[in-house]
Amino acid sequence: VAATNSEKTIGIVAGAGPFAGQDLVRKVLEQTLATHDQDHLNLIALYRPNEITDRTEYLLDSSLPNPGYAIARQVLDLGNLGAEIAAIPCNTAHAPEIYDVIESELKAAQCPVRFLNMIQETTIHLRTYYAHIEHIGVLSTTGTYNSRIYPAHLEMAGFDVIVPDPQTQQQTIHPAIYDPQYGIKATGTVTPRARQDLLQNVYALLAQGAQAVILACTEMPLAIREQEIEGAAVIDPTLILARALIREANPAKLKPHAPTESQISC
Amino acid sequence: VAATNSEKTIGIVAGAGPFAGQDLVRKVLEQTLATHDQDHLNLIALYRPNEITDRTEYLLDSSLPNPGYAIARQVLDLGNLGAEIAAIPCNTAHAPEIYDVIESELKAAQCPVRFLNMIQETTIHLRTYYAHIEHIGVLSTTGTYNSRIYPAHLEMAGFDVIVPDPQTQQQTIHPAIYDPQYGIKATGTVTPRARQDLLQNVYALLAQGAQAVILACTEMPLAIREQEIEGAAVIDPTLILARALIREANPAKLKPHAPTESQISC
Numbered sequence: 001v002a003a004t005n006s007e008k009t010i011g012i013v014a015g016a017g018p019f020a021g022q023d024l025v026r027k028v029l030e031q032t033l034a035t036h037d038q039d040h041l042n043l044i045a046l047y048r049p050n051e052i053t054d055r056t057e058y059l060l061d062s063s064l065p066n067p068g069y070a071i072a073r074q075v076l077d078l079g080n081l082g083a084e085i086a087a088i089p090c091n092t093a094h095a096p097e098i099y100d101v102i103e104s105e106l107k108a109a110q111c112p113v114r115f116l117n118m119i120q121e122t123t124i125h126l127r128t129y130y131a132h133i134e135h136i137g138v139l140s141t142t143g144t145y146n147s148r149i150y151p152a153h154l155e156m157a158g159f160d161v162i163v164p165d166p167q168t169q170q171q172t173i174h175p176a177i178y179d180p181q182y183g184i185k186a187t188g189t190v191t192p193r194a195r196q197d198l199l200q201n202v203y204a205l206l207a208q209g210a211q212a213v214i215l216a217c218t219e220m221p222l223a224i225r226e227q228e229i230e231g232a233a234v235i236d237p238t239l240i241l242a243r244a245l246i247r248e249a250n251p252a253k254l255k256p257h258a259p260t261e262s263q264i265s266c
Numbered sequence: 267v268a269a270t271n272s273e274k275t276i277g278i279v280a281g282a283g284p285f286a287g288q289d290l291v292r293k294v295l296e297q298t299l300a301t302h303d304q305d306h307l308n309l310i311a312l313y314r315p316n317e318i319t320d321r322t323e324y325l326l327d328s329s330l331p332n333p334g335y336a337i338a339r340q341v342l343d344l345g346n347l348g349a350e351i352a353a354i355p356c357n358t359a360h361a362p363e364i365y366d367v368i369e370s371e372l373k374a375a376q377c378p379v380r381f382l383n384m385i386q387e388t389t390i391h392l393r394t395y396y397a398h399i400e401h402i403g404v405l406s407t408t409g410t411y412n413s414r415i416y417p418a419h420l421e422m423a424g425f426d427v428i429v430p431d432p433q434t435q436q437q438t439i440h441p442a443i444y445d446p447q448y449g450i451k452a453t454g455t456v457t458p459r460a461r462q463d464l465l466q467n468v469y470a471l472l473a474q475g476a477q478a479v480i481l482a483c484t485e486m487p488l489a490i491r492e493q494e495i496e497g498a499a500v501i502d503p504t505l506i507l508a509r510a511l512i513r514e515a516n517p518a519k520l521k522p523h524a525p526t527e528s529q530i531s532c
Contacts, residue, residue, distance in 0.1 A: 017303035037283035
């Protein structure tokens, strides 16, 4: 597949968090039809993590600086560097309190970059491939949990949404990402405890009737790589976002959907 | 660990090849001392693979355009984007025929970016941690093989270098990277055959007396993740380059060497 003049350059706000950023880049590469180095898409991954304050911390305490401003500046910088489409692989940054600031800053600056919305892309994906499903479970950070961003989108799309109870959210799921001893962000690695705690909560959502579970924090797919658990689809918004970026950059280079997806959509 | 004003921004020419580029980014993240997203270093990964023609093809046919010019332009662009240190995770690009062009172009443009040399960094690493070793095996692409860049550096450092015979190089090792059906670059994945063929040649070098083996093509560590095989160290120049970039950006954020390295250096 040759590069064409109409092929667009992808920009990724890759520092929030950095491991999610590199996971998104990897998925863009893996989902691109390419047989030579030269076939791959142009992509700029910008890791400036120290400018972007923690998204969940802000959602829990709105007296802190809103990270949306720094994210918007980085999208503008990506545009100046040549990016024409951009995205941030951080679900929590899509909470309206943050996302609205990103959007209004980009609009005020007349930013020409098309900024993809991971939550919208995930919702469209579910409506397209999982229309037969009713109940969807969502695992996320406490910031995303409190913002109800996934339930809001999914319920509008006609799905019933199941989330953990607040105590489990606080005591088990959030620490799997943030705990200084075993959290994925804090340790920069998937500790056995983080995987165990997340996996246990996938099973808990399935037991409550979820027919698919969204790993709605971009660190979670680093720990749970299964595409299916007990016959239920495990939905990875990072993978969906990677495919959406390729679709926008050059749809001719997008790999066909994996067989598991089409089987499930039957 | 807090960001300091003196901390430098890393630039990576990540498109040659893209999977090696993202492997280097991942290793920079993994080797950084960080407990929060915000602790990670500023880094720009520039994937513009279609500008950089194949390095081995050029070394085999010097009538083709020299990819060094495109690489130098991308380093200059990384500098304009704010990078102060840069590197390219491609051993073949370090062959003098290409590397000399990169260096002279950067010099002519008075490029202020400090451009690290992966072969030099690997040689320094070996002299530091493997001074007790005499015989080092090298597996590479045919471009790197013909350029004798590793033997030249390593012999100057006092090591004896063992490489495969030309027929094995041509018929087994090069195809593990480039074969359209099972090569790592061509398929964008580590096929069982590619791993098998590379691993078999690691064993062959050990049988010839190698006490350590350098995986001197940045796609090889994607296939061989072992740090040690039959007691011999497997040397990953991408990992060494990742650590060199952190050392230059902010040495206080460099993780200590892995225990296997210090054990071996005893």
